[in-house]
Amino acid sequence: MGLFILRRVGVMILTALCLTFVVFFMTNLYPNLEKLAKTQGNFRMSDEAVASWLEKGGYLQSTPKKYLEWVGLAPSYQHVADDGTITGRCITPGMDPAEAPRFCGILQGYWGYSTVFKDEVSSIVATRLSLTGTLMFWVMVVMVPSALILGVLAGMKEGSATDRTLSTFAITTTATPEYVSGVLFIAIFSSSAVGLKWFKGTATSAMESPNIENFLLPVLTIALYGMGYIARMTRASMTEVMTAQYIRTARLKGVSFPNIVMKHALRNALIAPFTVIMLQFPWLLNGVVIVETLFNYKGFGWTLVQAAGNNDIELLLGVSVVSVLVVLITQLISDIGYVYLNPRIRIS
Amino acid sequence: MDPLSWTGSIAFLNPLLFAALGLLAISILLWIVIGAVTPENRAITNEGGTLSLSAGPQGLAALAVRITFLASAVILLAYVVLGLVMGTGAGIIGAISQRMLPVWIALILLFTLSISFKRRLGLYGKLFDSPIGMIGFGLVMFWVFTGIFGAFDMIVTHDSLAQASGMKNKAPGTPLRGAEDGDFAWYLLGGDNLARDVFSRMVKGAWEVVKIAPLATIFAFMVGITLGLPAGYYGGKLDTFLSFLANLILAFPVILLFYLLVTPEIVATGLPQYMAVVLFAFPMVFFGVLLNARYRTQPQKNLIILAVVLVPLFLMYMSLINAAGSKIDFWPLDFFDVPGGILVVFVSVVFVNSPTVFRIVRGLTMDIKTRDYVAAAQTRGERPWYIMLWEVLPNARGPLIVDFCLRIGYTTILLGTLGFFGLGLPPESPDWGSTINEGRKLLSVYLHPALPPAIALLSLVLGLNLLADGLREESLRD
Numbered sequence: 001m002g003l004f005i006l007r008r009v010g011v012m013i014l015t016a017l018c019l020t021f022v023v024f025f026m027t028n029l030y031p032n033l034e035k036l037a038k039t040q041g042n043f044r045m046s047d048e049a050v051a052s053w054l055e056k057g058g059y060l061q062s063t064p065k066k067y068l069e070w071v072g073l074a075p076s077y078q079h080v081a082d083d084g085t086i087t088g089r090c091i092t093p094g095m096d097p098a099e100a101p102r103f104c105g106i107l108q109g110y111w112g113y114s115t116v117f118k119d120e121v122s123s124i125v126a127t128r129l130s131l132t133g134t135l136m137f138w139v140m141v142v143m144v145p146s147a148l149i150l151g152v153l154a155g156m157k158e159g160s161a162t163d164r165t166l167s168t169f170a171i172t173t174t175a176t177p178e179y180v181s182g183v184l185f186i187a188i189f190s191s192s193a194v195g196l197k198w199f200k201g202t203a204t205s206a207m208e209s210p211n212i213e214n215f216l217l218p219v220l221t222i223a224l225y226g227m228g229y230i231a232r233m234t235r236a237s238m239t240e241v242m243t244a245q246y247i248r249t250a251r252l253k254g255v256s257f258p259n260i261v262m263k264h265a266l267r268n269a270l271i272a273p274f275t276v277i278m279l280q281f282p283w284l285l286n287g288v289v290i291v292e293t294l295f296n297y298k299g300f301g302w303t304l305v306q307a308a309g310n311n312d313i314e315l316l317l318g319v320s321v322v323s324v325l326v327v328l329i330t331q332l333i334s335d336i337g338y339v340y341l342n343p344r345i346r347i348s
Numbered sequence: 349m350d351p352l353s354w355t356g357s358i359a360f361l362n363p364l365l366f367a368a369l370g371l372l373a374i375s376i377l378l379w380i381v382i383g384a385v386t387p388e389n390r391a392i393t394n395e396g397g398t399l400s401l402s403a404g405p406q407g408l409a410a411l412a413v414r415i416t417f418l419a420s421a422v423i424l425l426a427y428v429v430l431g432l433v434m435g436t437g438a439g440i441i442g443a444i445s446q447r448m449l450p451v452w453i454a455l456i457l458l459f460t461l462s463i464s465f466k467r468r469l470g471l472y473g474k475l476f477d478s479p480i481g482m483i484g485f486g487l488v489m490f491w492v493f494t495g496i497f498g499a500f501d502m503i504v505t506h507d508s509l510a511q512a513s514g515m516k517n518k519a520p521g522t523p524l525r526g527a528e529d530g531d532f533a534w535y536l537l538g539g540d541n542l543a544r545d546v547f548s549r550m551v552k553g554a555w556e557v558v559k560i561a562p563l564a565t566i567f568a569f570m571v572g573i574t575l576g577l578p579a580g581y582y583g584g585k586l587d588t589f590l591s592f593l594a595n596l597i598l599a600f601p602v603i604l605l606f607y608l609l610v611t612p613e614i615v616a617t618g619l620p621q622y623m624a625v626v627l628f629a630f631p632m633v634f635f636g637v638l639l640n641a642r643y644r645t646q647p648q649k650n651l652i653i654l655a656v657v658l659v660p661l662f663l664m665y666m667s668l669i670n671a672a673g674s675k676i677d678f679w680p681l682d683f684f685d686v687p688g689g690i691l692v693v694f695v696s697v698v699f700v701n702s703p704t705v706f707r708i709v710r711g712l713t714m715d716i717k718t719r720d721y722v723a724a725a726q727t728r729g730e731r732p733w734y735i736m737l738w739e740v741l742p743n744a745r746g747p748l749i750v751d752f753c754l755r756i757g758y759t760t761i762l763l764g765t766l767g768f769f770g771l772g773l774p775p776e777s778p779d780w781g782s783t784i785n786e787g788r789k790l791l792s793v794y795l796h797p798a799l800p801p802a803i804a805l806l807s808l809v810l811g812l813n814l815l816a817d818g819l820r821e822e823s824l825r826d
Contacts, residue, residue, distance in 0.1 A: 015595065026609075027608070029613065030617070032611075161379040161382075162380050165376060165379075171813045171817060175813045176809075177761040177765070179764060180764075180806050183798050183799070183802045184802060187798070191793070191795060192793060193795045201792050282598070285603075286603055286765075289601075289603045293768075293769070304607075305603075305769065308604070323601045
């Protein structure tokens with residue numbers, strides 16, 4: 001088990017390095033840098049001015065070297081101007097270059113400076129992530145229990161009336177992407193055209209004080225899309241368990257149906273959905289970006305859109321590091337959890 | 349010209365429809381409750397030793413569901429048929445139904461032909477034994493035909509880009525101000541915030557999806573199959589490497605990837621085009637290997653067949669990746685240019701979808717390669733690629749076809765996402781995602797610009813999912 005986890009963590013770190021390198025490479029392509037120089041300096045810069053601006057910031061080094069500097073594994077670039085002043089990533093204005101740290105990358109906690117929000121990337125990511133954390137927490141609270149109940153109820157008796165109705169419902173929710181269900185929800189529950197106006201169509205006020213009125217629609221929108229998939233997986237695993245030999249034995253022994261479901265079937269039926277729920281995180285991230293844009297909830301996904309749309313390279317890199325890590329860690333948890341929950345694998 | 353109401357002179361159907369739908373809901377509820385409460389039907393031994401099931405309340409409830417469902421379907425059909433006959437006399441619904449005439453004809457032809465020959469059509473024919481599959485197939489084909497006929501300007505009432513004065517955000521059924529002879533006199537589903545016809549844009553949007561989604565899915569499948577078969581069949585280092593690559597792409601947040609690939613700066617570097625060079629080469633590799641594996645022993649025939657298939661494919665490939673004024677511009681025989689935005693969208697969708705297909709194919713291959721017929725082929729001395737493509741692949745077709753349907757739906761959702769964020773497709777493009785994005789900004793006041801594309805997308809994807817479900821059921825049956 002220890003070796004297994006160690007190997008998984010090793011693969012995870014390798015994956016994270018590859019992915020962040022890809023993002024780094026793509027955000028640091030020359031046209032992006034040129035755009036950055038022009039937005040930071042001025043828009044009428046000549047090509048030479050752009051080149052010297054980039055030279056000064058150390059952007060013209062080779063990509064692997066820049067990447068290592070950014071991660072914090074190589075000493076940071078320092079630029080010596082003609083008059084002898086030294087500038088560099090690690091050197092904040094007013095600091096003596098001799099005292100500045102040699103390494104300043106992600107590993108040292110230096111995440112860079114956002115050009116859009118005019119703030120440290122680390123503090124932006126932290127605040128936005130906590131906002132999205134609240135959203136995700138409530139999504140999970142709504143989605144997981146209802147999906148599991150739906151799946152178990154449908155899978156108890158395959159082909160029954162409950163099964164067919166709930167399966168149709170599950171299929172419908174998986175066929176409704178967030179930007180469709182969100183639009184439908186806003187149209188029905190918050191527009192003045194329909195006139196119900198039960199909930200608010202934006203979740204901006206939910207950033208300070210989330211309540212049912214401003215938070216239900218975004219939560220429901222994300223939860224619905226993920227729910228159908230988890231419910232279908234739960235149903236499949238439940239029907240498989242319900243045809244197993246030991247369930248038949250229990251039935252023939254005369255155990256009552258609720259007892260069979262609760263005591264015999266449920267535990268085994270929930271192993272597969274656990275992995276599915278954990279692997280659902282990357283998709284939830286997708287949904288978060290759409291829903292936060294749709295409901296104007298300024299969380300992590302909204303930040304991603306802003307950073308990507310405004311060529312805010314360091315913020316985008318920070319955001320992608322966090323999202324890649326979230327995805328990889330959930331994958332790791334799902335692998336380990338699967339082994340832990342499933343005695344057949346654990347013992348062998 | 350008067351504004352059109354929703355149902356016009358067939359408004360008498362509305363209470364009937366509401367009644368039927370209400371009864372349907374009640375009977376479904378009853379069906380569930382009765383099914384959960386009462387015991388299962390018991391088998392009764394009749395005189396003469398035959399067995400039959402006892403008729404219980406469950407059977408009655410199921411019958412009630414069936415009857416009310418049929419009644420609702422008949423009333424909905426009545427809307428369409430009456431609308432077809434009466435046209436604008438039957439309000440907006442009638443007018444739309446009349447505009448959709450080619451779609452109805454094509455659907456009726458397709459269904460009568462398919463049902464009458466269904467025993468000879470294999471899995472496709474079996475689809476018509478499953479009601480769920482039939483509903484799904486009907487929904488899908490409805491949008492496919494709408495898209496195709498829409499592309500020929502048959503259904504649309506107005507130019508999807510033309511703006512008419514005074515039609516900004518107007519409600520559905522508003523007559524066009526100053527309509528000339530030959531113009532369609534109403535905006536059937538209203539005007540959007542740039543005074544364009546919502547109905548025509550929705551129909552044109554169907555074409556955007558029909559044109560990109562299936563093709564992109566086919567490409568993703570080519571990539572996934574060509575890489576997944578050897579990974580599953582050989583295993584070992586190759587498998588480890590390819591799986592690592594696939595996991596790498598799968599761990600990438602999709603939206604971030606889109607933002608990175610689709611921004612104009614990245615497009616200018618030609619990166620998506622280089623990806624297209626790699627990804628679009630896979631169909632050639634696939635067909636080349638497929639045919640070569642089969643006809644390797646007959647060199648003469650092999651050469652002819654390969655030439656017949658690969659030369660056109662190669663020409664298409666070259667004209668696909670070669671675009672004037674871009675990074676790849678050297679090939680003289682350029683038959684067509686794909687608009688830059690579309691190519692980028694296409695590449696990113698294929699790129700995102702292929703790792704999942706790869707994983708599915710790999711898993712299926714690992715399962716199937718332990719079967720006896722594979723061992724038999726190995727004993728016969730068949731080459732690995734022959735076994736993979738002509739023994740393993742045909743036997744993996746069931747799950748692959750099902751996943752193909754699901755994946756088209758997923759690709760449709762992805763395309764919508766791209767449109768929703770305004771990535772790749774041109775800003776005035778009528779695709780559903782962009783239209784939803786434009787419509788949502790005024791959603792609290794005007795519903796009509798955002799709802800039709802949203803419902804269209806929902807119904808198409810729902811249709812694809814139902815179709816996949818029906819196919820799965822029917823392919824499991826044999």
